[in-house]
Every structure is written in structure tokens, then in C-alpha cells.
Amino acid sequence: MSWNQIKCKHREVQLIGTLNGGQSFRWTYNQENDEWIGIFSKTVWKLRQKDDYLHYQVLGSLLNKSTKNKTKQVNNKVEVNENGLFTSLLKKYFRLEVDLGSYYKIWSESDELFKTAGQQFYGIRMLAQEPVENLFSFICSQNNHISRISSMVEKLCSNYGEEISTHEGTTYYAFPEVEKLCEPKVESQLRELGFGYRAKFIQKSAAQIVEWGGGEWFKSLQEMKYKDAKSELMKLHGIGPKVADCICLMSLHHLEALPVDTHVYQIATHYLPHLRGRKSVTDKMYAEIGDHFRKLYGDLAGWAHTVLFCADLKKFQQNGDDECVKPKKRRK
Incomplete structure (x- = not known):
């Protein structure tokens, strides 16, 4: 199957830091081929980066059902014609309309720590995710680690989502519609699947979202001011300040939102030394940390801080390759 390509300067997109940095939990890395497979927009994607191009294949898509005149099936795989449907989706997902290099320059001039981090962690894109998947993925993220979050997200998809396609023995599923998660029986089902207390948060939040209008409700949040959308x-059940900020930042286009957890708090103490030694992040501290970085970085403060977050993660520590850092292989 041939690769499609999007012209994009090498330092404008770093797939490793972007796809393996805790934003989305549905991407896996094949180190042997230096390729990624992931799911968004009810579509299974394979990505790789070569020189100044982002290459992609579409391994299957439910969008074909409503766009048969725009795509054609070849050996159960999707070929993209000149209409650019999938190219447009990928550009939107990576926010390729943003000239990231110019922002890195501005942020580096404002902050020496960012300047250092940005040398290695160039091209960290803020993914434009779908609100439903983003919200329920981050409910799963509470008091959890990435491998278990990924497992929970896949359980949601395989149990409640629609099958997209099978590739090399693996079946891929779309993230479920919110209506699939709102039924009362979902809570007990998820508890049996190992979701613990998160099961209640998922079912009750889904019911609230459906009651409030579903997709239209999310659209209204995108049109609100950031702090109103966060409120x-x-x-919703189980949504605190940090998860609310994650959703604002990653799927509602409020790029000034800055999620603060204990990890981010540790980064913040480099800038706000009077906060050192605290046992927990209070509401007042949370607001102070967010406001500090918004003043330092401007309207895209959450994006800028994501670069620092990636640079500080243990799995991204320098391993001798000063051009980029490889993620660990995931166990199958």
C-alpha cells in the first residue's frame, strides 16, 4: 500500500514526544519500522516521518460509510483521492496550521528553561482531540499510569465502540458514542472490567452529557471563555480542575488552559520557589501556577507548558541521542 504525504518541516512535528507524551492513549510504536499506529476520527492510521514530510496510510475507516464517493477500498484498505479528506483530518489533528517554530522562538526568548527544553523537544504538537474520547480517557487517567490508562481506554472501545477494521491480527475499534456509556448497567459492567470507582464517574458523566445535549453541549463549551468552559x-461527576483543564486544552481549543498535578507542581517550583515543600496543591496554588505560566507564555500557555512536561517525564530522559528520544517498546 502506498504512502500519502503531507509536507511539514522536520522540526515542526516530533511524533515521539507528541504521540507518547500523555495526551492521547491510542497510539502504539513499532520501533523496528519507526512507525506509529493509532485511532482517531473513527479511522485507523499508520504514521511515519521522513525528512520534511509526514507520511500516512489509512488502514480502515468508518467514515467510508458516509463518504463512499470520496474514497475507494483496495484490498480492505482505504486509498485517498484528491479530495484530501484524510489529509484534512490529519492536518487538523496535529494543528498543522500553527507555525510552531515561531512560537518556540517567542517562548525561548521569555524563558531560559523552555529554551533548553525546546532544543531536544522540538515539534511537540498539541493534538486537537475529539471531546468525548478526551474526556473519558482522562477520567480513566485519575490516579493511574499510562499503560493502565491505555488498557482501560481500549476496553471502552472494544466493549462499546464500533469495529473499524483488522490489521495484522489486531482488531481496532472506534471510541464509543457517549450514548453507549450512559445506560445505568454500564457502571456495573465497567466495574467487572476493572475500572473501579471510575466506572461510576464514566456512566454518570455520560448521562449528564446526553441530558445536556451531547455534541451541541461540547460545541457550546468551545465557544465559551476558557474559565466558563472549565466551570x-x-x-460533571468525577471531573476536577486538572481533568477539566486537560479537556479544555486538548479538545475544546482553550490553549491557555494549564492542567496542574503534582508533576507540574514540581516544574512550577523552579519559577515559584516559595511554593516548594508543600504536601498538596491547594486551589490557590493551582490558580497561581496557571496564571504564572499564562503571563509567561501567553494565549498558548498550555501548549508551551506541555513541552516542559514532556522534557521532564522520566521516559523521555536523554539517552545519548540528542536529536530525539525513543520511547520504550510497549509489551504486547
Whole structure:
């Protein structure tokens, strides 16, 4: 199957830091081929990066059902014609309309720590995710580690999502519609699947979202001011300030949102030394940390801080390759 390509300067996109940095939990890395397979927009993607091009293949898509005149099936795989449907989706997902290099320059001039981090962690894109998947993935993220979060997200998809396609023995599923998660029986089912207390948060939040209008409700949050959207999100069961900020930042286009957890707090103490030694992050500290970085970095503060977050993660520590850092292989 041939590869499609999007012209994009090498330092404008770093797949490793972007796809393996804790934003999305549905990407896996094949180190042997230096390729990624992941799911978004009800589509299974294979990505790789060569020189100044982002290469992709579409391994299957449910979008074909409504766009048969725009795509054609060849050996159960999707070929993309000149309409650019999948190219447009990929550009939107990586926010390729943003000239990231110019922002890195501005942020580096404002902050020496960012300047150092940005040398290695260039091209960290803020993914434009779908709100439903983003919200429920981050409910799963509470008091959890990435491998277990990924496992929970896949359980949601395989049990409640629609099958997209099978590739090399692996079956891929779309993230479920919110209506599939709102039924009362979902809570007990998820508890049996190992979701613990998160099961209640998922089912009850889904029911609230459906009651409030589903997709239209999310659209209204995108049109609100950031702090108003955050307040509305926190009315959902199980959504606190940090998860609300993750959703604002990653899927509602409020790029000034800055999620603060204990890890981010440790980074913040480099800038706000008077906060050192605290046992927990209070509401007042949370607001102070967010406001500090918004003043330092501007309207895309959450994006800028994501670069620092990636640079500080243990799995991204320097391993002798100063051009980029390889993620660990995931166990199958």
C-alpha cells in the first residue's frame, strides 16, 4: 500500500514526544519500522516521518460509510483521492496550521528553561482531540499510569465502540458514542472490567452529557471563555480542575488552559520557589501556577507548558541521542 504525504518541516512535528507524551492513549510504536499506529476520527492510521514530510496510510475507516464517493477500498484498505479528506483530518489533528517554530522562538526568548527544553523537544504538537474520547480517557487517567490508562481506554472501545477494521491480527475499534456509556448497567459492567470507582464517574458523566445535549453541549463549551468552559466541565461527576483543564486544552481549543498535578507542581517550583515543600496543591496554588505560566507564555500557555512536561517525564530522559528520544517498546 502506498504512502500519502503531507509536507511539514522536520522540526515542526516530533511524533515521539507528541504521540507518547500523555495526551492521547491510542497510539502504539513499532520501533523496528519507526512507525506509529493509532485511532482517531473513527479511522485507523499508520504514521511515519521522513525528512520534511509526514507520511500516512489509512488502514480502515468508518467514515467510508458516509463518504463512499470520496474514497475507494483496495484490498480492505482505504486509498485517498484528491479530495484530501484524510489529509484534512490529519492536518487538523496535529494543528498543522500553527507555525510552531515561531512560537518556540517567542517562548525561548521569555524563558531560559523552555529554551533548553525546546532544543531536544522540538515539534511537540498539541493534538486537537475529539471531546468525548478526551474526556473519558482522562477520567480513566485519575490516579493511574499510562499503560493502565491505555488498557482501560481500549476496553471502552472494544466493549462499546464500533469495529473499524483488522490489521495484522489486531482488531481496532472506534471510541464509543457517549450514548453507549450512559445506560445505568454500564457502571456495573465497567466495574467487572476493572475500572473501579471510575466506572461510576464514566456512566454518570455520560448521562449528564446526553441530558445536556451531547455534541451541541461540547460545541457550546468551545465557544465559551476558557474559565466558563472549565466551570461547566467541573459540574460533571468525577471531573476536577486538572481533568477539566486537560479537556479544555486538548479538545475544546482553550490553549491557555494549564492542567496542574503534582508533576507540574514540581516544574512550577523552579519559577515559584516559595511554593516548594508543600504536601498538596491547594486551589490557590493551582490558580497561581496557571496564571504564572499564562503571563509567561501567553494565549498558548498550555501548549508551551506541555513541552516542559514532556522534557521532564522520566521516559523521555536523554539517552545519548540528542536529536530525539525513543520511547520504550510497549509489551504486547
